[in-house]
Amino acid sequence: MCGIIGYIGKEEALPVLLKGLTCMEYRGYDSAGLSVGDEQHAFQTVRAVGRVVQLTKRAAEVSLRGHVGIGHTRWATHGGITENNTHPHTSCDGKFILVHNGVIENYAALKEHLKKNGCTFYGDTDTEVLVNLIAWHYRQFSDISTLSKRFKASVRKALSELQGTYGIAVICTDCPNELIGARKSSPLVLGVGKEELFLASDIGAFGGRTKDVVFLSDGEIVHLQGNEFHITGADERALSPTVETVDWDTDVSDLGSYTSYMQKEIFEQPKSLENTMLGRFSADGSSAHLGGLQLSADELRRAERLLLIGCGSAYHACKVGEYLLERYARIPMEVEYASEFRYRNAPLSKNTLIFVVSQSGETRDTLDALHEARRKGLRVSAITNAVGSTVARESDGGVYQRSGSEIGVASTKAFTGQIATFLLLSLYLGRMREMSFSEGCRLVQALKDLPTCVKEVLASCDDWARTTAKKYAKCQSFYFIGRQMLFPIALEGALKLKEVSYIHAEAYPGGELKHGPIALIEPSFPTFVLASDPDMLSKNINNMTEIKARKGQVIALGIEGCPFPKDLCDDVFYLPKVHEAILPIITVLPLQLFAYYAALERGCDVDKPRNLAKAVTVE
Numbered sequence: 001m002c003g004i005i006g007y008i009g010k011e012e013a014l015p016v017l018l019k020g021l022t023c024m025e026y027r028g029y030d031s032a033g034l035s036v037g038d039e040q041h042a043f044q045t046v047r048a049v050g051r052v053v054q055l056t057k058r059a060a061e062v063s064l065r066g067h068v069g070i071g072h073t074r075w076a077t078h079g080g081i082t083e084n085n086t087h088p089h090t091s092c093d094g095k096f097i098l099v100h101n102g103v104i105e106n107y108a109a110l111k112e113h114l115k116k117n118g119c120t121f122y123g124d125t126d127t128e129v130l131v132n133l134i135a136w137h138y139r140q141f142s143d144i145s146t147l148s149k150r151f152k153a154s155v156r157k158a159l160s161e162l163q164g165t166y167g168i169a170v171i172c173t174d175c176p177n178e179l180i181g182a183r184k185s186s187p188l189v190l191g192v193g194k195e196e197l198f199l200a201s202d203i204g205a206f207g208g209r210t211k212d213v214v215f216l217s218d219g220e221i222v223h224l225q226g227n228e229f230h231i232t233g234a235d236e237r238a239l240s241p242t243v244e245t246v247d248w249d250t251d252v253s254d255l256g257s258y259t260s261y262m263q264k265e266i267f268e269q270p271k272s273l274e275n276t277m278l279g280r281f282s283a284d285g286s287s288a289h290l291g292g293l294q295l296s297a298d299e300l301r302r303a304e305r306l307l308l309i310g311c312g313s314a315y316h317a318c319k320v321g322e323y324l325l326e327r328y329a330r331i332p333m334e335v336e337y338a339s340e341f342r343y344r345n346a347p348l349s350k351n352t353l354i355f356v357v358s359q360s361g362e363t364r365d366t367l368d369a370l371h372e373a374r375r376k377g378l379r380v381s382a383i384t385n386a387v388g389s390t391v392a393r394e395s396d397g398g399v400y401q402r403s404g405s406e407i408g409v410a411s412t413k414a415f416t417g418q419i420a421t422f423l424l425l426s427l428y429l430g431r432m433r434e435m436s437f438s439e440g441c442r443l444v445q446a447l448k449d450l451p452t453c454v455k456e457v458l459a460s461c462d463d464w465a466r467t468t469a470k471k472y473a474k475c476q477s478f479y480f481i482g483r484q485m486l487f488p489i490a491l492e493g494a495l496k497l498k499e500v501s502y503i504h505a506e507a508y509p510g511g512e513l514k515h516g517p518i519a520l521i522e523p524s525f526p527t528f529v530l531a532s533d534p535d536m537l538s539k540n541i542n543n544m545t546e547i548k549a550r551k552g553q554v555i556a557l558g559i560e561g562c563p564f565p566k567d568l569c570d571d572v573f574y575l576p577k578v579h580e581a582i583l584p585i586i587t588v589l590p591l592q593l594f595a596y597y598a599a600l601e602r603g604c605d606v607d608k609p610r611n612l613a614k615a616v617t618v619e
């Protein structure tokens, strides 16, 4: 894992590959490499531990020429972060060069077999096993009439022996004007440009050079030869693919006046939320419509239960969705981590509607949960941000959150976009069930006001977040507590802080503090109290009192017009009084900024936090 780019075309491949790798940096990685060559120039590979800038320097030291190439950013799974384990990998006979995302589960047995047959290995990756397996079959297939056919047959044969997941791009030096790509449970997209073709795990890697794409399906193999491509299915039959034009910003490299993508994306939220809601309110101003769901009003009314599934921040958005849908649509709700759902085998009635939520639409755990639910005959809808992603294509319908490309590894605008989507769904379902016309109108108005409100809150809490983060950035641990819809926001606040500043943080429902976690409270252990829900005010004040009694520090987020006793909080920010349904979104804003500034204060790279990847395509 993490990002693949392949190129064959009229341009020198090196700059195209470097740009593609740069565009995928946001996905998180710890080393990068590329190979370039063609009929006139022998293929050469450069690899570097660290960032694409290091790779760029290395590439500048060697004269890399050619119109064909592959590149990769690696997030280590098999084998440590070393140059030897960095992709592309070359077979021991030097004939094949390959980049790979995914995990080959039976690599140990295959490696043994290859070693017995004389293969030597320089690193520890499963990918090096795959490239040698292809080379081994190529040697066995010496009777195949053309080199090109022999190349294809060897790739197909090797892939048929794999257990696990893969998205690959592979070069055969005997066929220097060709590339082969294939996928199984790991994304791979073909980009069709003017006299150039691309392969990538992410359409962002096309660097804006084309929006015309073919999304490959599992088991498919694409063969690129000059300006032509041919796709065959798992059964070896030739397919006639549809080239789609994606409505998605494929050039995502522009930071504008911001210093990081995380900052840019936090401040983009007024616009991204507006986009999520655009054209989705009903004409009478009391409801919403979500056409992509492809669920009839009857099917929605018959639903007895909704099950929301996601990972990380998407899971937290589901938790907010649980409270929202329960309150406004009056429907029994359940939320499950995707990784748990898959193995849980819970009894599910046929009238359970499942929603999987995934910004990237490529998260392995979420996809596996989707497949598991569909296998059991359940209808799965998706909430996703990435157009054409695997989740979008493999679900029974869904809603695009339209938050725009999210580059920062830590989710910000995609998280609030997911909550906004749940707000629309609550309205839509609510109005079919028990929500009155006037309640619907009030909620629609609140949602229409949301972008402006978010803009004002961001403007007013920015300085506060910066100053407060500076004051507390040396603390080693934080608690975040909130009640009801603000409990998942506490979870998200803690996750954001951990991800980008590496400060330990935990979150609890306010009422849980006294059941154990309070044992750790002491002067250097601050607690964020999310107290902006007026209904919960007295309960939150109880929490603050308990913390202050133990000499803990309290950072409170309150609500205008409901001031806290001054002696109960060390720092406080008051949010405007808004419709309760949008409280989760406005309450997370100061927390996103706090995490951002705390990370800067501690010298961390907010866009590429250590150990994290943007799309986790392994289980």
Ligand code: F6R
Residues within 6 Å of the ligand: 311, 312, 313, 314, 315, 357, 358, 359, 360, 361, 362, 363, 366, 409, 410, 411, 412, 495, 499, 614, 615, 616
């Ligand atoms: C947190 C974060 C991750 C993702 C999680 C799911 O900031 O980004 O926790 O939310 O990996 O990713 P998606 O939504 O792409 O399925």
